[in-house]
Amino acid sequence: MEYRVVRPFPAAQSRQDEAPSLNLTRRMRRNRKAEWSRRLVRETRLSTDDLIWPIFLTDSAEARTPVAWMPGVDRLNIDEAVRQAAEAAALGIPAIAPFPFVDKGLRDPTGSEAVNAGNLMCRAVRAIKREIPEIGIICDAALDPYTSHGHDGVMDGERILNDASVAILVRQALALAEAGADVIAPSDMMDGRVGAIRAALDGEGHEEVQIMAYAAKYASAFYGPFRDAIGTNATLIGDKRTYQMDPANSDEAIAEVALDLEEGADMVMIKPGLPYLDVVARVKDHFRVPTFAYQVSGEYAMLTAAAQNGWLDGEKAMLESLTAFKRAGADGVLTYFAPRAAKMLKAAC
Numbered sequence: 001m002e003y004r005v006v007r008p009f010p011a012a013q014s015r016q017d018e019a020p021s022l023n024l025t026r027r028m029r030r031n032r033k034a035e036w037s038r039r040l041v042r043e044t045r046l047s048t049d050d051l052i053w054p055i056f057l058t059d060s061a062e063a064r065t066p067v068a069w070m071p072g073v074d075r076l077n078i079d080e081a082v083r084q085a086a087e088a089a090a091l092g093i094p095a096i097a098p099f100p101f102v103d104k105g106l107r108d109p110t111g112s113e114a115v116n117a118g119n120l121m122c123r124a125v126r127a128i129k130r131e132i133p134e135i136g137i138i139c140d141a142a143l144d145p146y147t148s149h150g151h152d153g154v155m156d157g158e159r160i161l162n163d164a165s166v167a168i169l170v171r172q173a174l175a176l177a178e179a180g181a182d183v184i185a186p187s188d189m190m191d192g193r194v195g196a197i198r199a200a201l202d203g204e205g206h207e208e209v210q211i212m213a214y215a216a217k218y219a220s221a222f223y224g225p226f227r228d229a230i231g232t233n234a235t236l237i238g239d240k241r242t243y244q245m246d247p248a249n250s251d252e253a254i255a256e257v258a259l260d261l262e263e264g265a266d267m268v269m270i271k272p273g274l275p276y277l278d279v280v281a282r283v284k285d286h287f288r289v290p291t292f293a294y295q296v297s298g299e300y301a302m303l304t305a306a307a308q309n310g311w312l313d314g315e316k317a318m319l320e321s322l323t324a325f326k327r328a329g330a331d332g333v334l335t336y337f338a339p340r341a342a343k344m345l346k347a348a349c
């Protein structure tokens with residue numbers, strides 16, 4: 001059906017105070033006239049069920065240490081992480097995604113601490129699973145928190161070695177699964193890692209552990225504050241463009257997602273978030289599988305900094321941005337705003 005506007009423009013000679021005569025069959029504003037009506041015609045809805053909360057861990061006597069580049073976000077020691085997981089569960093947040101700030105003395109060129117069953121991540125996962133078994137725990141598989149050079153894999157000179165890195169990532173994933181991780185989220189962008197991790201998990205009796213692949217992860221400037229949070233900003237040598245994707249590419253994201261699904265990914269992720277909503281929409285339309293987006297540290301920092309300056313209404317901008325992910329087709333969002341958003345959504349009920 002085609003809607004036609006008869007005489008859409010007022011006649012040029014009409015006087016200012018004279019209402020132009022419009023004959024509009026379809027007035028788009030009618031459905032927007034009141035809150036009850038806007039609620040009725042709303043197409044997407046953000047819910048607490050859509051939220052995954054990334055948290056930062058540290059070995060410290062202090063419960064919390066602030067992350068300078070992410071106001072409002074703290075690194076948590078294990079006891080505090082357990083308390084925060086309990087709070088997240090009480091708010092109805094389905095899952096958390098912990099990331100470690102690893103002591104500099106434990107970092108080396110091969111990231112060997114990543115495969116230590118007693119490392120900070122594994123101890124935290126055990127503690128959280130013991131106390132709050134109902135919350136999902138999604139654990140990154142990547143070496144950057146553990147390597148002295150800050151890369152996600154191991155190096156030979158300037159090169160990041162693919163297959164040698166995958167072999168270590170597999171051992172890291174197994175250590176995390178043994179500790180009780182519910183989901184392994186390979187964020188390293190090595191080729192073939194999803195299939196290798198899947199086979200190893202299945203071989204060790206972890207066939208129920210899910211894989212959420214960072215399938216289309218771009219070499220982005222928006223990860224800056226995260227690297228402050230886990231202490232890799234000072235150590236990172238060069239950049240990650242030989243393994244993370246070129247921000248100019250979108251067809252390539254389809255190929256990456258297709259491969260990760262073939263290799264056994266249960267869920268896929270696009271990262272960063274808002275600047276890549278076109279990729280989220282394309283991936284969801286194309287594959288129709290559980291698709292997630294990561295509203296990364298730089299996005300959090302931008303919104304928070306503007307809100308702190310009074311340049312944005314922080315809460316409105318936060319909810320609008322999270323709703324935009326849903327509208328684009330995401331099934332859920334990893335966001336540092338998760339507890340704040342969950343509290344607001346609860347209050348609105």
Ligand code: PBG
Binds near residue numbers: 225
């Ligand atoms: C590590 C990893 C990164 C992020 C998640 N996992 C950083 C990177 O690739 O350099 C970024 C998250 C964020 O910026 O919030 N592989």
